Amino acid sequence: MSDNRPGTAEVLLGLASAAGIDIDINVEDEGINIELPGADLGFRHSFVNGPMARRARQSTQALLRACTNRQRNIRSVLDLTAGWGADSLTLAAHGQQVTMLEQNSLLCAILACSLERLALDERGHEIARRLTLTKANARDFLQDLDAGQDFDCIYLDPMFPAHKSGAKPGREMQILQTLTGNTDIESCFELSLQKARRRVVVKRPLKAPAFGESRPDMVYREKSIRLDVYLTR
Ligand SMILES: C[S@@+](CC[C@H](N)C(=O)[O-])C[C@H]1O[C@@H](n2cnc3c(N)ncnc32)[C@H](O)[C@@H]1O
Numbered sequence: 313m314s315d316n317r318p319g320t321a322e323v324l325l326g327l328a329s330a331a332g333i334d335i336d337i338n339v340e341d342e343g344i345n346i347e348l349p350g351a352d353l354g355f356r357h358s359f360v361n362g363p364m365a366r367r368a369r370q371s372t373q374a375l376l377r378a379c380t381n382r383q384r385n386i387r388s389v390l391d392l393t394a395g396w397g398a399d400s401l402t403l404a405a406h407g408q409q410v411t412m413l414e415q416n417s418l419l420c421a422i423l424a425c426s427l428e429r430l431a432l433d434e435r436g437h438e439i440a441r442r443l444t445l446t447k448a449n450a451r452d453f454l455q456d457l458d459a460g461q462d463f464d465c466i467y468l469d470p471m472f473p474a475h476k477s478g479a480k481p482g483r484e485m486q487i488l489q490t491l492t493g494n495t496d497i498e499s500c501f502e503l504s505l506q507k508a509r510r511r512v513v514v515k516r517p518l519k520a521p522a523f524g525e526s527r528p529d530m531v532y533r534e535k536s537i538r539l540d541v542y543l544t545r
Pocket residue numbers: 392393394395396397398399400413414415416419448449450451469470471472488492493494495496497500
């Protein structure tokens with residue numbers, strides 16, 4: 313992990329109480345239980361067991377088609393919006409070297425804790441070696457990055473706007489929406505186009521307009537989302 317990685321379970325519990333929202337966090341052997349009692353929402357965060365780890369092993373995801381390509385030398389990904397780390401975990405499980413950025417201190421501490429457990433797991437430690445976590449605002453990080461130097465692919469998965477029908481996303485995403493939001497995403501996209509060695513990938517709701525002025529070079533679709541790919545070289 314990078315030097316400015318966040319800390320351990322104790323730090324995490326302190327951050328939860330400092331966040332000033334009604335949240336319960338319990339660190340257990342199986343993972344980190346996160347609950348919003350007021351909203352009756354909860355889930356267990358783990359990179360080792362459970363839905364996130366299972367999803368990471370699936371090889372047919374559009375995310376993998378968009379962000380990995382051995383023939384085109386896509387070997388490293390900068391995930392500007394790590395969130396719960398599900399997409400980063402999937403990419404690392406399929407061989408990508410992934411740098412995760414997350415702006416929110418509590419989320420970052422949860423990611424760090426789950427990453428430590430993954431590193432101790434017999435099956436997971438190779439994947440953990442491919443994951444680096446940094447707490448940062450993505451725009452600041454990108455501004456300091458040399459163009460074309462470090463990352464083959466830059467990936468953005470901003471928080472989606474509320475659905476017009478009132479349909480709610482899954483509980484993990486509802487909790488994320490309570491904890492954090494988007495910051496400087498438009499400028500992150502523009503900077504990414506200047507800095508990515510080979511491509512920029514943006515996750516969008518299936519029918520939402522594309523980001524920025526230019527049309528994506530490739531689009532990969534799933535049931536409710538799509539991945540817009542912009543080739544930078
Ligand atoms: C929709 S979530 C990403 C979900 C993630 N792809 C996953 O697999 O769990 C968006 C995340 O981006 C983070 N974020 C938004 N703007 C950011 C910025 N400028 N710098 C760093 N993180 C940012 C938010 O705090 C939030 O956690």
